[in-house]
Amino acid sequence: MKPQSSCVRIQKEWDIVGARHVARDMAKELGFGIVDQARIATAVSELARNIYLYAKSGQIIFEKIDTMESKGLSIIAIDSGPGIADIGQVMQDGYSTSGGLGAGLPGVKRLMDEFVIQSEMGKGTKITTKKLVR
Amino acid sequence: MKPQSSCVRIQKEWDIVGARHVARDMAKELGFGIVDQARIATAVSELARNIYLYAKSGQIIFEKIDTMESKGLSIIAIDSGPGIADIGQVMQDGYSTSGGLGAGLPGVKRLMDEFVIQSEMGKGTKITTKKLVR
Amino acid sequence: MGEVINSSIEGYKDLLKSFIETQDERSLYGVEMMSKSFLKNNILPEEIVDMHIQALEELYPELSQEVKHSMNFLLEAMISYGIKQQEIQSLKEKQFAIQSEISVAAKMQNTLLKTEIPQAKGIDIGAISVPAHQLNGDYYHFVKGKDDTIGLAIADVIGKGIPAALSMSMIKYAIDSYPEESMKPNVILENLNRVVERNVDPNMFITMIYAQYSPRDNKLRFSSAGHEPGFYYNAKENKFTELKTKGLALGVLGNVQYQEYMLEMKPGDMVIFLTDGVTETKDQGRFIETQEVLDPIKKYKDLSAQEMVEHVFKYFEQLQDFKRRDDFTLIILKKEV
Amino acid sequence: MGEVINSSIEGYKDLLKSFIETQDERSLYGVEMMSKSFLKNNILPEEIVDMHIQALEELYPELSQEVKHSMNFLLEAMISYGIKQQEIQSLKEKQFAIQSEISVAAKMQNTLLKTEIPQAKGIDIGAISVPAHQLNGDYYHFVKGKDDTIGLAIADVIGKGIPAALSMSMIKYAIDSYPEESMKPNVILENLNRVVERNVDPNMFITMIYAQYSPRDNKLRFSSAGHEPGFYYNAKENKFTELKTKGLALGVLGNVQYQEYMLEMKPGDMVIFLTDGVTETKDQGRFIETQEVLDPIKKYKDLSAQEMVEHVFKYFEQLQDFKRRDDFTLIILKKEV
Ligand SMILES: [Mn+2]
Ligand SMILES: [Mn+2]
Ligand SMILES: [Mn+2]
Numbered sequence: 011m012k013p014q015s016s017c018v019r020i021q022k023e024w025d026i027v028g029a030r031h032v033a034r035d036m037a038k039e040l041g042f043g044i045v046d047q048a049r050i051a052t053a054v055s056e057l058a059r060n061i062y063l064y065a066k067s068g069q070i071i072f073e074k075i076d077t078m079e080s081k082g083l084s085i086i087a088i089d090s091g092p093g094i095a096d097i098g099q100v101m102q103d104g105y106s107t108s109g110g111l112g113a114g115l116p117g118v119k120r121l122m123d124e125f126v127i128q129s130e131m132g133k134g135t136k137i138t139t140k141k142l143v144r
Numbered sequence: 145m146k147p148q149s150s151c152v153r154i155q156k157e158w159d160i161v162g163a164r165h166v167a168r169d170m171a172k173e174l175g176f177g178i179v180d181q182a183r184i185a186t187a188v189s190e191l192a193r194n195i196y197l198y199a200k201s202g203q204i205i206f207e208k209i210d211t212m213e214s215k216g217l218s219i220i221a222i223d224s225g226p227g228i229a230d231i232g233q234v235m236q237d238g239y240s241t242s243g244g245l246g247a248g249l250p251g252v253k254r255l256m257d258e259f260v261i262q263s264e265m266g267k268g269t270k271i272t273t274k275k276l277v278r
Numbered sequence: 279m280g281e282v283i284n285s286s287i288e289g290y291k292d293l294l295k296s297f298i299e300t301q302d303e304r305s306l307y308g309v310e311m312m313s314k315s316f317l318k319n320n321i322l323p324e325e326i327v328d329m330h331i332q333a334l335e336e337l338y339p340e341l342s343q344e345v346k347h348s349m350n351f352l353l354e355a356m357i358s359y360g361i362k363q364q365e366i367q368s369l370k371e372k373q374f375a376i377q378s379e380i381s382v383a384a385k386m387q388n389t390l391l392k393t394e395i396p397q398a399k400g401i402d403i404g405a406i407s408v409p410a411h412q413l414n415g416d417y418y419h420f421v422k423g424k425d426d427t428i429g430l431a432i433a434d435v436i437g438k439g440i441p442a443a444l445s446m447s448m449i450k451y452a453i454d455s456y457p458e459e460s461m462k463p464n465v466i467l468e469n470l471n472r473v474v475e476r477n478v479d480p481n482m483f484i485t486m487i488y489a490q491y492s493p494r495d496n497k498l499r500f501s502s503a504g505h506e507p508g509f510y511y512n513a514k515e516n517k518f519t520e521l522k523t524k525g526l527a528l529g530v531l532g533n534v535q536y537q538e539y540m541l542e543m544k545p546g547d548m549v550i551f552l553t554d555g556v557t558e559t560k561d562q563g564r565f566i567e568t569q570e571v572l573d574p575i576k577k578y579k580d581l582s583a584q585e586m587v588e589h590v591f592k593y594f595e596q597l598q599d600f601k602r603r604d605d606f607t608l609i610i611l612k613k614e615v
Numbered sequence: 616m617g618e619v620i621n622s623s624i625e626g627y628k629d630l631l632k633s634f635i636e637t638q639d640e641r642s643l644y645g646v647e648m649m650s651k652s653f654l655k656n657n658i659l660p661e662e663i664v665d666m667h668i669q670a671l672e673e674l675y676p677e678l679s680q681e682v683k684h685s686m687n688f689l690l691e692a693m694i695s696y697g698i699k700q701q702e703i704q705s706l707k708e709k710q711f712a713i714q715s716e717i718s719v720a721a722k723m724q725n726t727l728l729k730t731e732i733p734q735a736k737g738i739d740i741g742a743i744s745v746p747a748h749q750l751n752g753d754y755y756h757f758v759k760g761k762d763d764t765i766g767l768a769i770a771d772v773i774g775k776g777i778p779a780a781l782s783m784s785m786i787k788y789a790i791d792s793y794p795e796e797s798m799k800p801n802v803i804l805e806n807l808n809r810v811v812e813r814n815v816d817p818n819m820f821i822t823m824i825y826a827q828y829s830p831r832d833n834k835l836r837f838s839s840a841g842h843e844p845g846f847y848y849n850a851k852e853n854k855f856t857e858l859k860t861k862g863l864a865l866g867v868l869g870n871v872q873y874q875e876y877m878l879e880m881k882p883g884d885m886v887i888f889l890t891d892g893v894t895e896t897k898d899q900g901r902f903i904e905t906q907e908v909l910d911p912i913k914k915y916k917d918l919s920a921q922e923m924v925e926h927v928f929k930y931f932e933q934l935q936d937f938k939r940r941d942d943f944t945l946i947i948l949k950k951e952v
């Protein structure tokens with residue numbers, strides 16, 4: 011039986027590819043179509059790159075959701091980096107053009123079905139996302 | 145030798161296809177790449193559909209530009225329809241969502257290199273566009 | 279743009295080749311990065327398809343006609359998407375221009391509305407006003423009269439944003455032109471009502487409380503033009519009561535008379551004035567009850583007036599998850615013990 | 616969205632098949648229409664590629680693995696484009712919200728700035744003020760004193776749009792609060808200067824002319840705060856002269872004294888006041904010369920003052936191809952013959 015959850019540490023750029031790989035594999039197993047597979051991989055890419063570039067280290071935790079009501083993938087990115095000062099600003103469209111910390115997050119929100127971000131300055135950031143099989 | 149200019153009357157929907165066809169052929173002969181061929185055809189489609197839907201009848205005149213300095217295609221759409229009351233409004237982005245007369249014109253402007261519109265209420269509209277081979 | 283494409287096509291082709299051969303994730307990561315840089319360089323989706331066709335043809339010279347035709351068809355389908363993408367660019371530019379206008383206007387408002395909280399013996403005053411967005415449609419203002427009387431205005435323009443900011447600057451200048459210290463609160467409201475009624479169209483109005491505190495007799499006199507009721511805290515009985523008042527909002531009718539109310543402040547007593555941005559706080563989708571407005575006020579009542587208003591603001595900010603829907607203004611007067 | 620795609624895939628497949636077989640323009644016209652409807656239904660470009668893959672596989676079950684992989688690769692490249700497309704929806708909503716705020720503000724401004732052109736024996740007055748965009752940063756205002764003196768203000772706030780509109784409402788209320796008929800033009804400007812200086816930050820200023828015409832002695836007294844010079848038309852000599860004045864713009868320094876100028880209007884004489892939106896008209900990229908400002912005024916000088924200002928406005932509107940870059944205000948006073 012395939013594992014129900016998985017955790018990928020992000021420390022070097024190569025780990026981003028590893029995280030994408032795990033994400034795509036799990037998405038495939040859960041029965042996501044190729045469009046959603048690609049979207050999930052891109053979202054994970056974005057989350058992992060944020061950790062790699064700004065927090066230096068962190069992890070991404072994948073968990074399969076497979077209950078009576080819903081089936082899907084939960085992805086949590088946690089780091090102990092600098093944190094995001096103004097979440098509202100980062101989540102604004104157009105901010106993304108700046109290319110700085112968190113610039114890709116509005117995109118992640120669009121690629122996934124659920125998106126919750128918590129961040130504390132100097133402590134780190136936790137982003138919880140979910141995508142369900144339709 | 146292929147003709148240097150051509151004129152297509154627009155009266156029925158089928159004429160839109162005819163105009164696209166002429167546009168694409170001339171564009172191909174002039175050496176436009178397939179992306180520009182498709183853009184020119186789409187622009188002509190838009191101009192012709194505007195005539196077909198709102199002016200009932202009109203024509204599209206194609207002329208090859210082939211001088212020492214520049215090479216390209218000039219496309220002029222003329223109708224004697226109702227005319228456009230507020231050109232500024234029609235040419236605004238976002239107006240296009242309305243789907244009415246002239247809704248596709250900002251798109252035509254983007255697809256072509258030059259775009260001039262003249263319109264008089266009750267008299268008709270003349271749109272002059274140009275695309276150059278790069 | 280042509281150049282960007284030409285220099286990129288080799289990179290694209292290499293990644294594509296590696297992906298076709300191995301289906302590795304690395305190539306897909308590569309194309310994601312590449313696609314973002316295309317987007318940044320305003321490469322349109324039909325150009326991506328074109329690049330894909332060229333790469334395929336170079337990799338597989340024997341590619342079937344069917345596939346080639348199919349790709350041309352796909353390219354055609356992308357043209358409208360390319361137009362849409364260009365629209366985004368121009369929309370963003372417009373957005374940017376207007377945003378910088380609003381920022382300038384907000385800065386002006388800050389200069390305009392600067393009001394110093396007066397120092398007066400026996401009374402401790404705190405005030406905070408935070409707009410929902412950049413421009414503030416709430417207004418507060420203090421003035422200290424020659425006889426040490428403190429005049430205080432708190433107002434809320436119906437609506438938010440630009441129109442509210444415009445109305446608000448009207449109130450500011452009208453008030454500025456009165457010799458306030460010599461006018462009673464109800465007379466000030468009656469005059470303002472005429473200005474607003476004359477200058478603003480009928481479906482635009484302003485609610486306001488004007489109050490005067492006299493340190494000589496410790497009395498607070500105030501009138502209200504349809505404004506959110508304030509609260510009085512009786513220290514001896516440790517009890518809050520709502521300050522019920524009558525009076526039409528400014529600008530509704532031409533000739534309105536306002537009533538003057540009076541209360542005496544004893545040591546430890548407080549008076550709280552606010553705008554509906556405070557009371558219309560939403561906690562998980564439901565409006566809070568009057569009682570709940572007082573919760574944080576009770577909680578922080580032993581702090582200084584300024585610390586109180588700031589803590590109360592933060593309390594509500596957290597309660598509604600940092601989503602302000604209306605301008606928030608809170609003023610607290612504390613009679614010192 | 617899924618449903619739209621499913622019901623469309625058959626249509627897409629049919630068109631694609633017909634195109635591959637005949638390469639006809641009709642199919643391409645068909646896919647253009649289809650693509651537009653996809654866009655309207657918010658179908659993203661990666662979904663189009665997915666549909667293309669499915670259609671190809673159904674049409675050509677023996678499709679090579681290479682082509683299939685290549686299409687998956689292309690799909691990956693479209694994901695960022697899909698994100699971009701979704702952005703436009705939210706951008707448009709924001710744009711719409713702010714546009715409606717500006718419209719409300721513009722309506723308010725119209726109510727606010729309504730000023731009636733006074734009727735007075737012996738003098739014919741015309742005035743027009745048209746903003747470059749929706750909000751006006753120019754201002755004009757008339758007041759008729761008890762002694763039949765006509766007070767006239769014309770002002771231009773530095774800048775356009777929202778910040779200018781805010782400053783302008785300040786001027787409006789400050790002026791409203793003066794007993795104008797009893798104050799001299801230079802004193803009015805001196806007072807306004809203090810208000811502006813106190814309330815607006817230093818890099819924001821306002822130019823203004825305040826003038827008073829007295830029908831008793833046919834004299835026009837005026838002072839200028841750095842405003843665009845007006846013109847005097849001497850009917851007898853049929854000659855225009857620029858009204859040179861000295862005076863700092865409002866808000867630059869705290870304590871400024873303004874000079875009063877005076878001229879006598881004889882039958883047929885005219886005085887023209889304007890803002891730089893008139894003189895900075897551009898004709899095919901170059902600014903017009905002072906002389907050219909007078910061209911249409913001369914041309915229409917036998918019309919009534921109101922007809923004159925309207926015709927002059929239309930003249931310049933046409934001259935600059937209906938592209939206004941600045942607010943345009945023009946006032947003409949004609950001494951009747
Ligand atoms: Mn309000
Ligand atoms: Mn409010
Ligand atoms: Mn201006």
Ligand SMILES: [Mn+2]
Pocket residue numbers: 771890891892941942
């Ligand atoms: Mn100007």
